[in-house]
Amino acid sequence: MALPTSSVITLHINGEKFTLPVDHRTTLLDALRERLDLTGTKKGCDQGQCGACTVLVDGRRTVACLQFAVAAEGREVTTIEGVADGERLHPVQQAFLDLDGYQCGYCTPGQICSAIGALQEHAAGWPSAATDDLRPESGPPPLTAEEIRERMSGNLCRCAAYASIVDAVAQAAGTRAIQPAGTQADSEEQAA
Secondary structure, eight states: OOOOSEEEEEEEETTEEEEEEEETTOBHHHIIIIISOOTTSOOSSSSSSSOTTEEEETTEEEEGGGSBGGGGTTSEEEOGGGTSBTTBOOHHHHHHHHTTOOSSOSSHHHHHHHHHHHHHHHHTTOOOTTOSOOOGGGOSOOOBHHHHHHHTTTOOOTTOOHHHHHHHHHHHTTSOOBOOTTSHHHHHHHHO
16 A cells, blocks of 8 residues: 655744645745745755755754655744744844845845844853853853854855854844954954
């Protein structure tokens, strides 16, 4: 007896429910873009390496090209279209706009969703590979430029807007990205 290869699923996306038939091999990315016309989530490498398709699933960063749509059923998916509060931009969106955290803009939706997830992880005290003190009682590590770069490392920008992206994430967090001692930014501050 052959097993079914498709199902009718209900996805919760940006506070709305969408019911659609999908082949079990359909990725969340393809369901969003091709079936639901939510094209803000971009298709980049289709291999989980560039981060252009990053969305939030139950508040956590997910590369939608590696997630099957059927696995997202019953979970809350937030795409770039659902990040703003009506006409009011999310603080990360506003920071990207204020500090030119984009150039061509193709990777920006994934960068913004990733930054929102990264800041939530940081606030919850989750360490990154750049975190020095891993003891739970030490709380969230300082949000240095190195810490931001490490947390955002899964998102590539072919235009190389990385410095502005780090500054935008820091601004959205309500802090200033702290550069390691002896860097160019440090020298400029001392000269001023």
